Amino acid sequence: MKTAVNNNNGLMTEGSIFQKILFFSIPLILGNLLQQLYNTADSVMVGNFVGSNALAAVGASSSMIYLLIAFSQGAAVGAGVIVAQYLGAGDKKSVSDAVHTSLVIAGILGIVLTIAGIVLSRQLLEWMKTPEEVMEQAVTYFRLYSAGMFFGIVYNMAAGILNAAGNSKRSLLYLAVASFTNIILDILFIAILDMGVAGAAIATDISQAVSCILSMAFLMRVKDSYQVSLKKLKIHRRIAGSMIRVGLPTGIQNMVISLSNVLVQTSVNGFGAAAMAGYTAYLKVDGFNILPVMSFSMAVTTFAGQNYGAGNYDRVKKGMYVTLAMGFVYTVLTGALLLTFDDQIMGMFSRDAEVITCGKLAMKYFCPFYFILSILHGLSGALRGVGKSIPPMVVLLLSLCVFRIFWIWLVLPHFSTIEGVYLLYPVSWALGAVMIIIYACTAKWLPAGRQQGKVR
Structure with missing residues (x-):
């Protein structure tokens, strides 16, 4: 019988639940905010x-790029859950096999998606009805960004491994270096060398390569069960099957939701370049709310995975409640701050009054309702951590994809302004939150009490 590794190794199977989740979440939040900061820096400079x-x-390019990488993000979630569960169970051999399998999968996905992004960029943007006045710059950005996509995908997998092992501080450190690199390169390429959107894409590529190299270098030298050895890189079929079982639903979910976001972007494109620019600017601000929510979700996924692997079932549920409370407090506070300083925030991105107005309008429809999104993702993260990835997938697909598509087809034609697009978001969040709450309250997704045993 395997026993849980003690929590000095970064595990969360013992100690204060609030402190474990909070201290694990903080580096994730700061890391995601740093990543959003350098994405925002691109937009501010451009x-x-x-x-x-x-x-x-x-x-216009970003929404399609997210669609391409969405499946790889699901694969990273699946890998992180499996690694966390084996760490919780103390199964060092399986931890090593899972780490090496996940990195091979990431490498394959990175190569395939890099080629797809370069080759298909123009066709995809034409399908999105991108206006002629922005098409050539959008294609340039898309192709150059895709050229560095491999590094981003491998980094995301490496970060998932570090997070599953409770070492989220490393992810933060490497993202801090990447963010600083990106901002400096943005200034050099855009403000000084006048390289336009090409400079923004190249700066992002280089910064992603830096974070990828740093994270892989650490994984290759760390003295622990999740150490990486190039000689051990191979796909273990049993482990890969477990990752697919957990990660495939999340990957499909991410892809389909990203597809719905592409359709939303297509709808925004119909309102002209100023509306596109305002929407783009606000989405950068939007990330400072959504990414911490996703960080809480990732934290509770790891927390639930480790404690489920160790048989601490009561602790899993308590961790879920703590995560929901943290997400609620954060989103209410930040939503209020964004609304208070909306003029100043949108003014950073553009001097065009029409662009600023479109961005501020998005704020009014998004900011008061982020707490609903935190409930949806907090519960989904806990369910994924115990291996129940299909129910969250179904809920998120129905609310954030199917419902949005029907809204675009049936409701949006009755709106003559962009408010119809913006209203779609809080309504779909609310639908998803209600569905996931009903499942969490009625389904038997977690055994009662405590039971030491193997990872299921």
Whole structure:
């Protein structure tokens, strides 16, 4: 019988639940915010030094880029859950096999998606009805960004491994270095060398390569069960099957939700370049709310996975409640702050009054309702951590994809302004939150009490 590794190794199977989740979440939140900061820096530099059309071009490309990488993010979630469960059970051999399998999968996905992004960029943007005045810049950004996609995908997998092992501080450190690199390169390439959207994409590629190299270098030298050896890189079929079982639903979910976001972006494109630029600018601000929510979700996934692997079932449920409370408090506070300083925030991205108005309008529809999104993702994260990845997938697909598609087809034609697009978001969040609450309250997704045993 395997026993849990003690929590000095970064595990969360003992000690204060609030402190474990909070201290694990903080590096994740700061890391995600740093990543969002350098993405925002791209938009701020492009909007101020290149113009509104260039800012719209970055936005048009970004939604399709997220669609391409969405499946790889699901794969990283699946790998992280499996690694966390084996760590909780103290199964060092399986931890090592899971780590090496996940990195091989990430490498394959990285190569395939890099090629797809470069080859299909123009066709995909045409399908999105990207306006002619921003098309060429959008294609340029898309192709150059795709050239560095491999590094981003491998980094995400490496970060997932570090997070599963409770070493989220490393992810924060490497993202801090990448963010600083990106901001410096943005200034050099855009403000000084006048390279436009090409400079923004190249700066992002280089910064992602830096974080990828640093994280892999650490994994290759760390003295623990999740150490990486190039000689051991191979796909273990049993482990890969477990990762697919957990990660495939999340990957499909991410892809389909990203597809719905592409359709939303297509709807925004119909309102012209100024609306596209305002929407793009706000989405960068939006990340400072959503990414911490996703960090809490990732934290409770790891917490639930480790404690489920150790048989601490009561602790899993308590961790879920703590995560929901943390997400609620954070989103209410930040939503209020964003609304209070909306003029100043949107003014950072553009001097165009129409662009600023579109961005501020998005704030009014998004900011008061982020707490609903925190409930949806907090419960989903806990369920994934115990291996129940299909129910969250179904809920998120129905609410954030199917419902949105029907809204675009049936409701949006009755709106003559962009408010119809913005209203879609809080309504779909609320639908998803109600569905996931009903499942969590009625389904038997967790055994009662405590039972030491093997990972299921």
